[in-house]
Amino acid sequence: MNDVKCVCGHVNPQGTILCEACGRALTEEAKKENLHDMRYEGSARRSQTYNKTLVDKIWNFFSSVKVGVWLIVITLIASALGTILPQVMYIPPNADPAEYYSSQYGAFGTIYYNLGFHDLYSSWWYLLLIASIGVSLVICSLDRVIPLHRALKNQRVDRHEGFLKRQRLFRRYEGDVSPEDIETFKKRLKQKKYKIREQDGSILAEKGRFSRWGPYVNHIGLIIFLIGGMLRFVPGMYVDEEVWLREGEKKTIPGTNNEYVLESKKNTVEFYDKEKDKEVYSEALERVGSVVKEFQSDVVLYKRDKEQAVGSEEKLIKVKDAKIRVNEPLKFDNFAVYQVNFKQDEFQTMTFSLIDKKTETEHGEVTIDLFDPKTSYDLKNGYKVELLGYYPDFSGFAKNGEPQTNSPVPNNPAFLFNMISPEKPDGEVSFTAIRQTVEPLGETEYKMAFKGIGTRNATGLTVRKDLTLWVLAVGGTIFMIGVIQGSYWNHRRIWLQHKQGQLLIAGHTNKNWHSLRREITGMVEGTSIPEPIDQSQKEKNGKESRNHDAESGRTKQ
Structure with missing residues (x-):
């Protein structure tokens, strides 16, 4: 692209609206404007300059604020x-x-599943949307911050009159201004913390330029925050898993790459006592009954030998004993294990007797481990019980008659037994659940009678690891710095040119115009330097007057 040379001799990049040196308008549109658009100092943005290659088109697409918002x-x-x-x-x-969403939510559930909304936040297209926002932020920022930095860095003290008179605050004064008044004005500028530059009778006073970078600091913070959010999908960076641990049970801690094992020694729960705590919690205890005072899990942390097979417990190296309470987690190797739930008297075993219905004779007992049931139980003397089906959390029968379970946790155990006896060597089938017995293949001569249940306490733990927190914290901090930087400061510039018997004074700020005008009024008070006029009000009044005249003309017609 060809560069644009201004009358002042400065060579500007193609697409520049205002000369970077003197401020003259370089385009016909800019020359017709009453006030200059100073958002990017009239500098050339890449998206408004190049539009030939595929890279240009991609850049221009993502540099649009509308695209970012959408x-x-x-x-x-x-x-x-x-x-x-x-x-x-x-x-x-x-x-x-696929079956769950269809059966639970009908046609809407099927559509929901097929569109991938069931696993939305891990889906490739959702991550692509997040990445696109990040790309948009980067390109939007680069497209604007680079030319803005160049324009502000290269701005001269002496500006063309056309640039000054198209500032919102401007005033021309025909007459002499004494050197003492100029010095008073400069002194007051310094008192207001303005940085002053002088050249051939012209003054440029500037302060708060750093506030112009506030939005771009925001963008940097957001980009870092988005990177932190996406890092959570990288294996090993983020873990948030729930594990239930029963007394005496050992389990590999999820997310540790099978390196750590946790054993539960004892799980205890303490309730508020209605007598001891009645003065403080009597009303709550009366309303809801028992209220948990404290959970505690006494555990042992082991580390598995790297060379041993997964699941083997022969070479577990004890790391430490720990007591896990609410808000007092077990911490190790960037992991934290929190106490979040408790289940008292969870079903562990169930015992049944094989009984002859007619004689009520008992032919042996079967004790089933609800977490590790066997497929068959030999009662001797020709009696045997086979476990054809086990449904830990029985929820009912499907339309095809098949029993269903909600979860692998034995909240409501049910069993499909095949009862073998000398009289029935092929066995008799019986479905047995708590307070329910069904004989799907006809009436049987034998039955499985419930004898008893064994329980134990279980603790609900949450395993967390988050190596992205510092990234999110850095991004959030930078974002807040940008917010403060752009909200509590503003970029103010005041031009004063005293040449050939006339004085030009102009002011510009990126926000809070009334404050800048009051500030300039205080600086020129008591001097012969005039107070600048807010030309936006003049332009507004002129438009209203023109509209009024046009309306009056139509009325006369």
Whole structure:
């Protein structure tokens, strides 16, 4: 692209609206404007200059503020749609997502699943939207901050009259101004913390330029924050898993790459006593009954030998004993294990007796470990019980008659037994649940009678690891710095040119014009330097007058 040479001799990049040196208008549109648009100092932006190659078109697309806003709106709408139905991590762990959404929510659930909204926040297209917002922020910032920095850095003290008279605050004064008044004016500028530059009878006073970079500091903070959010999808950077641990049980801690194992020694829960605590909590205890005072899990942390097989417990190295309470997590190797839930007297075993219905004779007992059931139990003397099906959290029968379970946790155990006896060597099938027995293949001669249940306490723990927090904190801090920088300061400039018997005074700020005008009024008070006029009011009044004249002309016609 060809550069544009101004009358003053300065060579400007193609697309520049105002000369970077003297401020003359270089385009016909700028020459017709009553007031200059000083948002980017009239500098050339790449998106308004180049539009030939594919790179140019991509740059121009993402440099548009409208595109950035629409990307944010689309992302917000998509995020809202992801909250209509539960995400896949909140449905029963053993359920097939396709069947679950269809059976629970009908046709809407099927559409919801097929569109990928069931796992929205991990989907490729949602991450692509987040990445697009980041790209838009980067390109928008570069497209504006580079030419703005160049224009502000290269601005001269002596500006063309056409530049000054198109500033919002401007005044021309025909007459002499004494050197003493100029010195008084400069002294007052310094008292207001203005940085003064002088050249051939012209003065440029400037302060608060750093505030112009506030929005771009915001963008940097947002970009870092988005990077931190996307890093959570990188394996090993973020873990937020829930694990249930029963007394005496050992489990590999999720997210630790099978390196750490946790053993529960004892799980205890303490309730508020209605007698001891009645003075403080009597009303609450009367209303809701028992209220938990404290959870505690006594655990042992082990580290697995790297060379041993996963699941093996032969070479577990004890790391430490710990007591986990609410807000007092177990911490190790960037992980924290929090106490979040408790289940008292959870079902552990169930015992049944094989009984002859006619004689009520008992032919042996079967004790089933609800977390590790066997497939068959030999009662000797020709009696045997086979476990054809186990449903830990029985929720009812499907339309095809198949029993269903909500979860692998034994909240409501049910069993499909095959009862083998000398009289019935092929066995008899019986479905047994709590307070429910069904004989799907006809009436049986034997039955499984409930004898008892074994329980134990279980603790609900949340395992967390977040290596992205410092990235999010840095991004948030930088963003707030940008907000403060752009909100509490503003860029102010005052030009004063005294040449050939006339004085020109002009002022510009990126916001808070009335404050700048009051500030200049205080500086020129008591001197022969005139107070500048707010030309935006003059322009507004002129437009209203022209509209009024036009309306009057139509009325006369």
